[in-house]
Amino acid sequence: MSDLIASLLFDLIKNMAVIAVAAQLLIMETDIFSQVINRRAKLKSKIFLIIFFGLLSILGTYLGIYIHDAYANIRAIGAVVGGLLGGPLVGLLAGLIGGLHRYFLGGFTAFACALSTTLAGLIGGIIYYYRPFDKISLSMAFLLGVMIEVLEMGLVLILSHPYGQAYELVRIIALPMILSNSLGITLFINVLHNSMKKGQELMALQSYKALKIANKSIGYLKEGLNYSSALEASKIILEISGVAAVSITDRKKVLAHYGLGMDHHQAGEQIMTKATKKVLLEGHLKVATNKQKLGCPVKDCNLKSAVIAPLKRRDEVIGALKLYKSEESSITEVDIELARGISELLSTQLHISSLEKEAQLSTQAELKALQSQVHPHFLFNALNTIISFCRTDPMVARNLLVKLSKFFRHTLKENHSLIRLEKELEYTSYYVEIEKARFGSNLEVEIDIPKQLLGCQVPSFVLQPIVENAIKHGLSSKVGLGKVLVKARDKDEILVLEIIDNGVGIPDKYLNCVIEAGYGKGCGIGLSNVKQRIQKIYGTEYGLEISSRQQEGTRVRIQIPYLLQGREANGED
Template identity: 35%
Template sequence: MIHLVPLMIERVGVIVIAAFILAQMKSFRQVVQHEQGIKEKLFILFIFGVFGIISNYTGIEVHQREITARTWIDEIGTENAIANTRIMNIVIGGILGGPLVGGGVGIIAGFHRYLLGGYTAFSCAISSVIAGFFAGIVGKYFKGRITTSPWFAVTISMLMEVLQMIILWGSGFRRLVETIGVPMILLNGLGAFLFMLIIISILREEERTKAFQTHQAMKIAEETLPHFRKGLNKQSCKRVAEIMLKRTEADAIAVTNEKEVLAHVGVAEDHHIAPGDFATELTKKVLKRGEILTAHSKRDILCFHPDCPLQAAVVLPLKLHGGTVGTLKLYFVSANKLNKVERELAEGLANLFSVQLELAQAENQGKLLKDAEIKALQAQVHPHFLFNAINTISALCRVDVEKARALLLELSRYFRRNLQGARHILIPFEKELQHVRAYLSLEQARFPDKYKIKFNIEETLKEALIPPFILQPLVENAVRHALSARKNGGEIIIEAYTEQGKLIISVQDNGHGISSERLYMLGKEPVHSSEGTGTALYNISERLQGIYNEEALFQIKSMENGTKVTITVPLKGDYKKDVESFYC
């Protein structure tokens, strides 16, 4: 028995090397990380079926208690058996792919083992199929834990090897089990441990990379926000380029508008002069196409200067309302430095910067909306909400990178809708609901399970036109004030329905209510207190009156079990033309 151990370790080493190579494959990492379809399951079936066959070929031949080590076994004598790592591969295939894949791998490896011959051929084939199906069932229900801890794979692999030994024992091969049982159980477990450890380490490294990438993007976004709020100008772009040069691996950063280079910081400042004309044709192509372009050689950059040290670049469009208004450029002195991480980071930053540019433009469009009050409202909401959201996403980067990325997209959508609403007097009710849902997804990430949201919305009302920013502030007030004292059990009900030709929207909470003195003033004028100024409610009331005159109602009712705010606006008539002339 003891002589079998070093030989088995050699066989385990072959499979571990294969696992390391497999874990480097992007296609395999994607299969393990994401939901699997038929194509992905067939891929796992093929890979581990091949591993199972290799394990049979590289097994150790056993005759009675004698062990014969051969490099490659293509046939087994009728009185011989083999010790190998077949079960380990079948188990891992089942864990990763589920019952059908596990059973399929078991059938492939087991049938091949049967064809090799030997007096245990049939018993080994049967045990292979059983092990595959069982491992697949366990993998299906515990996959999330198995792919984060190798000990599950070890346990299952060893149990399946024990099962094979029991089948061999029951088939009358007691002496064989006494010889190979313990080494095969232990070393198949060891192999499964090393195999899964390699896969898990690769996946965790990728997660850490994504977390770092997201964290870096949020830090850069936080630092550049004050500068981009000033728009695309020489001073703001230079400061943004300096921040990016410090926080990325790029050797030079440049920012342009549609006509010229506004800032260039880092290598090649001697001829990439800002402000000045474009030094590369690559920039002109990005401005024209509106898509990301990458250069991996000096020739691809198309710099007019013959001694330019820049060897690689990624140039990204900065967009405003769907049009390209400038570019963000990351330059590298070596093509090897422009890797996947740097490219993805640059893409994320370009999207964030585009949002920030829209924020800047929105701040300069006050004349379109009677926007003095809307600006005051946004001045209250944006910094507070933005930095809370950034802190939440930054914290999630350490524990749940995919959720952090999803919330980052929600944050982008929130501000996009905020800015789109600021350019219109009336918007579809559905757009306002999307704005609310984006806000709530970010808030509930900060305080999970603290409160529940119920939407009771008539389907026919989604296209009804309403003023922007009349629903989200009400929901925010309920979250920040009415439910602030609750640790859990909070509830917000958002309703919209028609009654006698009018649209009725209400937001109701089960918070602590509002005092009668404060309630009387809310909506009529800003109410100063330690909890806020009441500007949001006053702003809504004033805008409703400005658009609909006396045909709109704004009511606030406070009860022992909460507060209900109701907005009533007419649905009949075409108010859009009247409203636009009102503000012109």
């Protein structure tokens, strides 16, 4: 008897190994299992699993050993693994397929075996909900197999008649079936775990490739999607991904094609392939598995399959990325994820580039708007001064008008946000000369700036509004000589500009308000304007500070980065 059990055990384990090897070969060649393992299976994949594991259960019967009008079998492997992998529906139906097949083979254990196989699949499916597949250990899989087979032996004893024959059968087949089915389930789970691990490693590699591509192409895509940036990005993608060819399009034409097929897939041509047009229209990734689905009108084209992913800016499709292969049906799940990853990263880069351009244009517009406030403000005050001389001293008024026209001739030509400090002092001197005509000997303006700092870059009209504010609000109501001192120094790569007056000062309660936009009836536009422009250019960590003592004077300190001449010469803002 022991020799019979040992022989039976050996034969079942040998046949179980055949199932395991066949399963491993199928798993390696099929992407469906990776989708199921990651719980991304669609209905089509679920149907495949039901059929696959149902047939595996049937195979487990045929690979069994006919003994005592019954079968010592490995049928439970397919049903249990189907349930663990695909859930209750897959497990139940796969088990039912294997069970019905066994039922129609007949024999006094037919019903018990059919029921136990169906229940085995259902139990595996129930465990699916409580234990993710990757969390099922090999020991757990083995114990589950033992439990399932013990259940089957119990059902055979309870439901099969005559009882004596059922008992004798169970006494012989119990140990071989428990061990072979448990080992089979464990081995199958191990194969799937290894496949999952390999898939994760491949996905990690593809993610690394996608990030590497994005990192290398970021410099080219800053200017948006054009012929030049698309070509450079295509070269990078081809080099890193190892596909046969890469194409990047906008909505109407090919921007770049690099790799196989460059003789007829050329930049500037209208989009030829039907699959690409469909992606641009629907905005979803598509896989073309053969030349017919690819839709290239050139008969001799060696590109035979492709994965095509949309490029988007916000939610708008602006183009497509195509990864081609030279063999039909060669696009794998890994290729799809790589294309998806690259397209999403490139889309993000293009979106960021678009936002940066919008922000840059917005900032430039705001700077121009702020700067444009200075001109009419200065003009209004200068004209008031000149008007006062028109009746009392027309010649002085004439000279002042000449100076004013000279001032605007220079300033209206100035298109740069940043200019040399020397030039800024020149513009400020025009205003001072006009004000000196009004104040006469009661106004004195001193410049104390080292020569080496005259080439530093400063925002245009950064000094004139503050000097104007000092004269108009600090000195105009002062009795006696009014002085304004303009100083500059370099401190730890920071250019510090100071405008100091000996005027009437600012009351403490107003000191923190005068640099806020819209404060007061004139001084607000000068000080707040300068502050806003500085922060638009350099950031909020820069700006101006103001300190004052009544009847002693006011000090305005400006701190900006120390930049020597260079940007203005290059025409940069």
